[in-house]
């Protein structure tokens with residue numbers, strides 16, 4: 001396989017959601033760029049830089065919402081080198097560092113977030129988030145007796161992945177359809193969800209349905225926690241950029257749309273939860289109120305206002 005075909009294949013697996021989850025797509029992209037940088041033929045340093053940038057672009061276009069992808073690619077592609085081999089090594093070690101930091105961040109989020117869970121709590125989660133599951137599993141491992149309510153998360157049913165993971169850990173779990181959230185909310189002590197994007201003002205962009213859950217939690221006075229690595233925060237939102245909400249194929253919702261003449265399917269993959277509905281964002285840098293998101297972007301992502309492109 002040509003080196004660029006490996007990148008194309010990874011991009012295809014991310015687009016089709018064979019590889020999914022904001023964290024996983026970021027680490028898959030970093031690993032793909034590393035492999036590419038180490039194997040592609042290059043005639044000069046410029047040639048390598050250009051080829052790596054093209055490969056990065058292929059990966060970047062796969063999922064338009066997840067900022068984890070652009071943050072990962074920006075971190076991997078941040079290098080200065082005088083020789084081709086130095087550039088290859090710099091990309092490879094940046095990718096390794098990103099992947100290792102990501103793994104550690106999820107672990108740390110679990111430790112920090114689990115302290116907010118009390119013995120006997122019922123936790124509701126949506127979709128399938130590694131960061132959210134890390135919080136739940138850390139609470140379970142620390143000996144707290146907890147139950148989880150997991151939504152199906154239509155149309156891709158990531159909730160089935162979640163119940164499988166929780167089941168493996170021996171955690172008591174109930175599966176509900178997405179529309180049952182309000183019905184069960186009075187039984188819930190804490191909502192824990194992941195994040196695809198957190199903006200400079202603490203707004204959360206996450207799997208479609210999250211905003212409705214936040215609304216129900218607010219009505220029931222139930223705490224709403226977001227579990228997110230700091231690379232889920234979006235630097236570009238400081239510069240006023242809006243988050244693009246990915247619209248996926250209609251067939252994910254309705255297989256046979258052709259038999260209807262007047263029907264159109266809308267399939268937005270994510271929705272927007274205002275920061276007022278979020279009690280806490282649990283990151284590897286600590287548990288913060290959403291209003292502190294700006295500082296996370298400036299301090300953890302080292303974002304410079306001059307740096308307008310990735």
Ligand code: RI2
Nearest residue numbers: 020021022023129130131194195207
């Ligand atoms: P982790 C997922 O997106 C879900 O929206 C989930 O909440 C988010 O990524 C974060 O997941 P999708 O790829 O990075 O299923 O915490 O569309 O695993």
